[in-house]
Every structure is written in C-alpha cells, then in structure tokens.
Amino acid sequence: MRRSLILFLKVAAVVTIAVWLANRPGQVEFVWQGQVFETSIGVLVLLVGLLMAGAAFGYRFWRGMVRAPGTIGRARLGSRREGGYRALTNGMVAVAAGDPTAARRYAKKADALLDEPPLTMLLSAQAAQLSGDETAAGRYFEAMLEREETEFLGLRGLLNQALKQDDRVKALSFVDLARKLRPNTPWVLATAFELEVRQRKWREAQASLAAAVKAGAIEAGEGRRHKAAILIERSREAEAAGDMPTALELAHKATSLLPGFAPAINREAALLARADRLKQAARLIEKAWEQAPHLTLAQAYLDLAPREGGALERVKWIEKLHRLKPEAAEVLAVLGEAALAAQLWGAARTHLTRAEQVSPSRRIYRLLAELEAKEHEDMVAARNWLAKAEEAPDDPAWLCDRCGTAHPVWTALCRHCGAFDVLTWRTPTAAAHLPAPDARALAVIDRSSEGPR
Template identity: 50%
Template sequence: MIRALWFILKVAVVIAIAIWLADRPGTVSLHWLGYAIEAPFWLALLAALVALGIAALGYRLLRAVIGAPRRMRIRSRTRRRERGYRALTQGMVAIAAGDAQTARKMARKADVLLNEPPLTMLLSAQAAQLQGDERAAKEYFTAMLERPETAFLGMRGLLTQAIKSGDRVEALTLARKARTLQPNTPWLLGTLYDLEAQAGDWAAAEGTLQQAIQAGAIPTDEGRRHRSVLLLERSFEAERRGRADAALSHAQAAYDTMPGFVPAAVRLARLHIDADRLKPAAKVVERAWRQSPHPELAEVYRSIVDSYDPLTRVRLFQKLVRQSPDSAESHMAVGRAAMDAQLWGDARQHLERALEIAPSRRLYRLMAELDRTERHDEDAAAAWLAKAAAAPADPSWTCRSCGAVSHAWGGLCGNCGAFDSLTWKAAVTAPPLMEPTDIPPALARPATA
C-alpha cells in the first residue's frame, strides 16, 4: 500500500512539472562556434536529460571496465577462502571421527588456501597428536605461542602433552604461564591446583583452590575437603620445620573446616596429646566420632584415657557409644576397653551388638580373643578365626586412582602421587602396598605424628 502511494505521488509530481512547463512556453538559443541553435524549452530540457543519462551510463560502463580485474581478484579470493574454510571444517570433522590421515590432509589444504596460521595450526597439531606424532604436535603448539591470538591455545596444548607424558614439573610451569594469559579459566585453575598440590606446594595450592572454587571449577563441598587436606599437609610441614604453633594452628583450621574428617580430627587430637592437653583432645575425638566413627579415632582416644584405671577407661569409652549408638565401631571400642578391664560380660555384650550391626574381620578376631582369654576355649576361638579368614577384607586407606593401600593416611598417594585420593574402604582386588620407603617426601611424617 505504501509503495503504491509513493508511486502515485511520483507520477503526480511529474505531471505537475509537465503542466507547469506547458503553461510557460519559451525557446532556448545556443550560439557556439558560429552556429545558432534554437529549440523549444521542453525539447532542450529533454535533450539535456538524455545527454545526462548517456553520460551516467558511460561513466558506469567505464568504471565496470576499469574495476573488472579487481572484482575478479576479490571473487577468486572469496572462492579460495570458501574452499579453505570447507577444508578446515572437514578437518575438524575428521578429528572428531578419529581419522588422522584425512585430518592432516585437510589441515595442509586449509593452510595453503587460507594462509592464516592461527586457524590451521591447532588443526595441524591435533592431527599430529591423532597420528601419535607428539614431536610435530609440540612444534605446532610452540609456534602458536608466537602469536597473541593463539598463545593460550598453544600453551594449553603443551600443558596437555606435559601432563600426558607425566612431566609434572613442566606441566606446572606451563599452567602458571597460562594463568597469566587467562587468569579466570575454570579448567586451568582446576588443573593448576591439582599440579601444585601434587608438587607439595601447599600454600600456593590453597590460594589456587579458593580461586578455583570461586570460578566454579571445583564444587564447594569438594573444595572444603581439599582445603582441609591442604591445611593438614601444611601442619605436617610446619612440624617438620620445628614450628609447633603453626602446626597446631593449621591442624585446628583443618578440623574446623571439616570436623567429621577423620585425618583432621586424629591430627589435632594427637597434637593436643603431645602438648599434654588431654581434655581438648578428648573433645575433638568425641565430636568427630559423632559424624565418623573410625578405628583410628578409637586408637587416639585410647591414648587419651590411658592414664586412667581400666574401669574408668570403660566408662569414658561409653561416651563414644552415646555419640554414635548404632555404629559397630562404637561397640567394638567399648568391647575392647571392657576386655582390657576383664569385664567379660560387658565386652561380650558390646561385641555381639557390633556383630548384629556390621560383622568384620576385626570383629571376628576380637571375638576369638575374647573366647580364648575369658573361657580358654581354643575351639571357639578357631571357629571365629575361620570366619575372619573368610570375611571380606577390612577397610584401609586405599587410593581411588590406583587402588594402592597405605599404612597411614596422607594427602598424596605414595604409589601414584594423586592428591586427596586416599579413602577408607576395602580394596576390591589385591592392591599394591605402599611401603614406608615408597612414600614421597611430602608424605613423610615425624615420629610424634
């Protein structure tokens, strides 16, 4: 509708001009080089318009002739870029499909057609990795460092190669350099934190961990546990350096971060015991027992109450049952204390209650010891030991990454070096056993620990 109105308006203007000219007749005279030309005004105007149209048409034709080579070059360059991007896309599809040969072919083709290394270097590097040519991939990644727009991609490629080859020192160096380029990248912060922790750089790892949590690279609950582990390692490190106050401060912070984390509670309680602060040590164990009944906590508690007479020790161990009455560990701890006090009835009552909750090898062995000590019944003891031999293995500190079993908890696995991978569980298969000589320096413990 608007277009029709606009057309009518233009026709009306033309008609109005024509009428205006018709009402005002006249002639136009032109004298040039001895010639005189006279014509009606309307004819002269028409001739001028025709001449102007011919001039405009000639100008456009001349521009078309002069600009033809340039347009041909642009058209050729456009077709070349289209073919280059098509090759680049095909190369990426080949990478995703695992077709190394096609990927490398398309990478070379795209490089020739596009002549833009930032677009083709990554494809070439990935194609080389797919073919197993790590040397060529490293060359491509290194070349990418020379260009600001591809420096971070090159750094990431080199970092991935270093981690894959097990060169943690080089990986840590590259990760720290990459953070200077992109300081808030979530995956980089998570990787850097893990590398710093594996290197035993606890203070740096703690700072990176906080940044990784804020960036969403590590969930908050998981980050809380990691922080507790880092603080425990800082506590051990401070003790090795003779800084008792710092050791206690870090252990207290680890415990406050996760009161139910058994290694934190055990560490803090032992430091209190070493300083002859038995009452705070007992409170630490009792609070942790409420969330996580554990044989190591029971062992520490036994050290705390060791100065009391056997009957008093049994009474104190009853506190653990009140903290977690439905735990087999609670009844086993009291049963063990009752056996030491020769309260055979109480010992049997608690051990039988533990059998109802969760039978285990340790429990069967305690029952065998009870029958042997109280009743001198070797046959009953042998029956309990036979059950212990057939029972599943007791839980131990087992690495989630490699399955190795450790004699003691540590922030690092002494077999594979994984950080915060030791969990209290039964090994599924026969695992490698970490001997004391296998433990890396970061896991070394002073005798008092």
Template identity: 35%
Template sequence: MTTVLKILFFFITILVLGFGFSWLADRPGALSIIWEGQLIEMSLMVAATIIIGIVAIVMAFWWLFRTLWTSPHSVRRYFRARTRDRGYQALSTGLIAAGAGNAILARKMSARARGLLRADQEPLILVLDAQASLIEGRHDEARRLFQQMSEDAETRELGLRGLYVEASRLGAHEAARQYAETAAENAPYLPWAAKATLEYRCRAGHWDDAIRLLDQQRVAHVLDRHEADRLKAVLLTAKAQDQLEGEPLAARDHALKALKLAKDLVPAAIVAAKAYQREDNLRKAAHTLEQVWKLSPHPEIAQAYVRSRSGDSAVDRLKKAEKLEALKPNNIESLLAVAEAALEAQEFDKARAKAEAAARIESRERVYLLLADIEEAETGDQGRIRHWMGQAVKAARDPAWVADGHVSERWMPVSPVTGRLDAFEWKVPFDQIEGPIEEGNLSGAEKALGTLPPIVPKEPEQVPRPSARIIDEEAPVVIEEKPEAAANKQAAAPLPVANGERSIKADDIVEPFFGRPPDDPGVKDPGRAAPEAKTRLKLF
C-alpha cells in the same frame, strides 16, 4: 526483534502521513508563488504532495548514485566473503576429519583452508595442522606448532595445553609441570592447568603454594564453595601433619582451621588432638575428638581418645570407651571400642556382650577376631577359638584407607597412584567387599553364635606318683605296679625271664608306637580317659 521494530516503524510512518494529510484536508487553503513574473497558485494539499514527491525522487537518485559509486568495493567484498566461507567450510571439514582420525582428509582440508584463508589471521589452521601431525605420529612437528601457538596471545592457552600433553606422554614431568604452572599463573580458571599444578605442588609438599592456587581457583569460580573448602581442609591437614613434630602450635592451628572447613575430617581431628596432648591440654584434645566422633565414628578416633593419657589404667581406658559409646550408641565402632577396652581390663562378660552386639550389627573380620581373642583369654578352648577364626575368614573384610585401588594403613592427602588430591576414603577395598554368601534366613552373626561349640572344661593336671621299687644289687630285681593301676586292672601273669633273675608284669611293657594314634597334644585318645603313668625301670 529487529524485524518487529521495522514493521512497527513502517506502520507509525504511514499513520503520521495519513494524519498529516487528513489535517491538511480539514484546513483548506491556497498557496501562491510568483516565480520570474509568473503567478503559480495551488492548494496546500497539492503543495504537500509535490514536496513529498520531490523528496522521494531525491532519495532514489541518491541511492542509485551511491550504489554505482560503491559497486567495485561491494563486488570485491562479495567475492572475499565467498572465499572466506569456502575456507571456513574446508577448515570445519578438516577439524571433523582430524577428530575422526582421518589424517589424509585433514591434510587435504588444511591445504585448502590455507589457500582460501590467511594463516596469520586464522589460528585454527595451526590447530588443524597440529592435530593432523599427531594423528600421523609426527610429534616433533606437533610440538613445534604448539610452541608457535603458545607465543601468540590468542592461542597461548591451547599451545600450553598441547605442550603439557606431549611432555606428559614423553615422561618429562618437570617440563609438564612448568607448562601447567605457566598456564595456571596466566589463567587460573583452566581446570586442567590448576589440577595438574595442584597435584605437582602437593607431591612436592609445597602446601602454601597449593593453598594459594586453590584460593585463586575459588575466586575464578572454577570450584564451587563446598569442593574448595574440602580441598583446602585436606591441604591444611597435610601441612599440620608435617608441622606436628617441629611446630606443634602451628600444626594445631592449621588442623583446627581444617576442622572448621570440613567438620568430619578424621585426620585433622587426630592431628589437633596430638598437638593438644603435647601442650598437656587433654581436655581440649578430648573435646576435639568427641566432636568429630559424633559426626564420623572411626577406629583411629577411638584409639586416640582411649589412649590419650599414657598413665591410665585398663579400667580408666574402659571408662573412656564407654563414654564414646554414650556419645554414639548402637554403633559398631563404639561397641568394638568398649569390647577391646573391656578385654584389656579382664572384664570378659562385658567384652563378649559388646563384641556379639557388634557382630549382630555388622559381621566383620575384626569382630570375629576380637571374639577369638576373648575366647583365648577367658576359656582357652581351642575348639571355640577355631570356630571364631573360621567365621573371621568367611566374614566381610574391614574398612581401610583406599585410594584408586591402593590400600594404605594411614591416611595421605594425595593418592600415590594418580596424585589426585583427597583421594583416600575409609571403605572396604573393592576386591574384598564380602566373604562367602551365607545361606538360610539367619544372619551371619546369629548363625555363628548358634553353631558355637560348648566350653570344654580344662582337665586337672595329674602329678605322677613314684612307684615302689625294691632294688638289690645281689638279688633278682622285682618291679611292682602303681597302686592306682593295680586297682583298675587285674594282675597279669609274670612273663618268664631268662635265668629267672627278674620278674616283670605284662602291664609294665611299653606299648609300641605302631598301631595307635600319634602322641599329638591336640588329639585325645578315646581309649584313654586318664593316662596312666608307666613304671620306670632302672637297670644296673
């Protein structure tokens, strides 16, 4: 842009001079000058040319005089610039070598840069020395250099960063926290300082300080609006959880503020509903849960909504679950909520229908376990119960609160592994994504329903009848069979007994254990459709 302006100025100057000479040529005249008795006459054109020549000669002499006068300084400046360029070249080479891990070259370039540049005027020399010390494992020297940089206003942020990293490496968490907070207070726009300080304050439960720091980050445009609103909603929810027991009104207000910033934040809705329940305001509690349920159906929302009032009967809870289903139809969480409530209300047909519909939408472990519970409560058929339990083993695992590989039974604002804020997500754990691969064209639910064994009716309990016995202390003992056993079997010949005192039929002999299946209540003996009562002997 500057070159274009210079060329434009040159052309304008030429045009002005040409226009001036043309104007003088069109208006001829004579110029007379008497100088010391001499008369000098010339035309205006010649006079103008002489004046312009004199001005040019004066300017040329002035430039030459100025150049000669300032030449020593120019020479010194030339050599100084050359030295500075060589120093910066060495510094650049040293930083590249330090980044590549070449400590020898980094030290060599650092020494050369110190010889060509002044260390007090170029802070990058300290940075190069610190990086070289870290590569060589001289951490004490590196910390000293970082401390020196933190005392200079120009390199304070870089020095605090280095001290924070070193303190974290040594496990000095309190020192690292102080360095991060110092950097965050002076420069809230630094992402690493703000993040570290925010994590420390969240771990300590200092929610007000964390919220204030987050607001500073938002003003400094470190975070965009959506991310800042989400993180602030998480902090407000965590604060509301801590205040729920002692200050339910404050907990309610903070939870509602969190819901305004993040409308689908499930933990905030649960805290707000619990706070409303403590005020006996069940209508607002239900309304809050319903609004979040429409955006994000969650089993904890369903449980809090269905069991919001302790005095409700099972039928009342079923009606609430059906209301949730009406708000979010054809959803697996809605169907499971209705199925569980129907099972509790002993409405087995409805519970089974909703659970099977949920299985067709998504085959989960929780769905098949619920079907097993329904089967046990309604029919008690062990075969069908084992069938559903087997399907649960093969099905995909249920979602849970997961953060950095850690699975938790409840939501927490901070990850216990890394300390990251808003790390927990409701999803399937990464190591339990799916069960075995099902073959065939049918889905898992259809295949499970198609292979379900039929219901085996329960056998009526048989009450043994007492057998007829004739006992005489003096006479021989005679023991007869039961009437039903005698009708089904032919009379067997009596076995001889010593001294002829007793007569026992062959069917009354107790069979030995060996040679037949064990007496397992879960194993049916095919040779015995109806077990027969044995005749008991009473010997005197």
C-alpha cells in the same frame, strides 16, 4: 513499500513537468558558429535529459573500468577464502572423525588458501597429534607461542602434551604461563591446583583452590573439603619441621572447616596430646564422637589414656566414650579389645558379642576367637570364630575411590595412584582380596593347644 512510493513520486514529477510544458508552449532559438537553431521547449528538455543520461552512463562505465582490477582481485580473494574456510571445516571434521590422512590434506590446503596462520597451525597441530606425531605437533604449538592471538592456545596444547607424558614439572610451568595470560580461566585454575597438590606444593595449592572456587571451577562444598585436606598436610609438614604451634594452628583450622572430619579431629587431638593438653584433646574427640562416631576416633581416644594405670586404666578410660554412644559398634569393638587385653573376660565377651550383633566384621570375629583361646583354651570354638571371620564383611578402611587401594591412615594423596582427596572410610567390596586370618589370633590358638607350661 518505500521504494514503490519513491518510484511513484518520480513518475508524478515527470508527468507534472510534461503537463506544465504542454500548457506553456514556446520556441527556443540559439546561434552556434553562425548557424541558427530553433526548437520547442519540450524538445530542448528532452535533449538535455538525454545528454545528462549519457553523461551519467559514461561516468559509470569509466568508474567500472578503473575499479575492475580491484573488483576482480577481491572476487578471487573471496573465492580463495571461501575455499580455505571450507578446507578448514573439512579438516576439523576429519579430526573429529579420527582420520589423520584427510586432516593433514585439508590442513595443507587451508594453509595454502588462507593467510591466517592461527587457524591453520591449530588444525595442523591437531592433525599431527591424530597421526601420532607429537614432535610435529609440539613444533606447531611452539610456533603458536610467537603470536599474541595464539599464545594461549599454544600453551594449552603444550600443557596437554606434558600431561600425556606425565611430566608434571613441565606441565606446571606451562600452567603458570597460561595463568599469567588469563588468570581467571576456570580450567587453568583447576589444572594448576591438581598439579600443585600432586607435587605436594600445599601452600600454592591452597591459593589456587581459593581462586578456582571463586571462578566456579570447583564447587564450594568440595572446595571446603579440599582445603581441610590441604591444611592437614600443611600441619604434618609444620610438625616435621619442628614448628608445633603452626602445626596445631593449621590442624585446628581444618577441624573448624569440617567439624565432623575424623582425620582433622585426630590430627588436632594428637598435637594437643603432644603439648600435654590431654583434657582438651579428650573433649575434642568426645564432642566429635557425639556427632559422628568413627573407629579411628575411638582408637585415638584410647591412645590418650594415662600410661601409668596399665590395661585396666585403659578400659576405664574408653568407657567414657562408650557412655556417650553405648550402641556404637566402633566403641564396642575398641572397648572389647581393651577388656581382652586387661583379661576382663566377662566384659570383653559382653562388648564383643554386642558389637557382633550390631555390626559383624572380621575384626570382631578374630577378637572373639582370641577370647576363646585365652579364657577357655577352647581351640574348636576359636577356630569356628575364625571360620566366620573368613566369611564376614571385611573391616572398614581408608579406601581410594579411584583405584581401591587401602590405606592404614588417611592421607590427602592416594599412595598408589596419587589422586587427591579421594580416600573414604568404607567397607571394601566383595571383589577386594580377602586377608589371611589374624596372625595374632592364630598364634594364641597355637600356643594354647600346646597346653600349659
């Protein structure tokens, strides 16, 4: 619309000038080298216009000739760049498709057509990795470190290579360099945290965890549990170093962070007991027990019982926990076992039978077998209980969610696969191997079958 308006105005101006000249006719006379030239105003204006048009055309022609080499060069460069980017795109597609031969071919073509090493080096490194030549890929990644714009990409490539080779020390050194370049990059923080916990660098891991949670690389709830796990391990390190006050402080922080987390509660209670603060340790477990009963809490509570009272005192002690949660299968089992050790046969049978009704498990059936053997020397009944144990659900344990390995106590790292904070208290699946019958129960049965001595 705008162009049409401008064209209309130009035409109108020309017509206006032509009409104006036509209404005012006249002659023009000029002398050049003795010659007299006469013409009308209209012809003069036409000649002047033609002269100006010719000059403009000549100027444009001259400018085009001067600029022709540069224009041709730019056109050729544009064609090369277009071909280079096309080769680069095809190379990326070949990498995604898993075609190392095509990827290398397009990488060489892109390198020849494009004067942009950052892009072509990355493609060449990926093509080398795809073909299994990690050495060549490493050379490309190292070359990328020499350029500021590709240094971060080079570090990530070298980091991935180190992780594939399970060289965690080298991987952590690359992560540290990447963190200096881009300290708030989520994947850098998450990777640094993972490597630090695998190497048991708990203090550094705690700092990396805080940064990762802040950057959104780790969810806040997950971060709290991870922090509690780290605090427990730091507490163990402090205890091993003989720094009991620090060990207790770190354990208390873990308990405060996750009030219902049994490993943290057991940790703090054990340290309080070592400091002869038995009442405080008992109150800590009792408070946690009321919120979430756990077998390890009951066992830890029993360990706090006074030693001088013997087996009977241990029964009285664990009965305190039983009164808080009378129907909790965890305390019924521990109480039944304690009563069995004290030879309180009736109490043992009552608690173990109730535990078997609430939550049957192999442990309960084995204890019932031991009870039959010790109280009545009834070998048939004992073996019947052991037969039930073989078919009963397995006993809960700390199992790794990654590899399924069972652990006798909770630890932050799986002792088999090394994964961090993946142990959960649960019953093994049916696919898990079934342990042999309880050796202690069988020994009792065998001794009882020999008759009294």
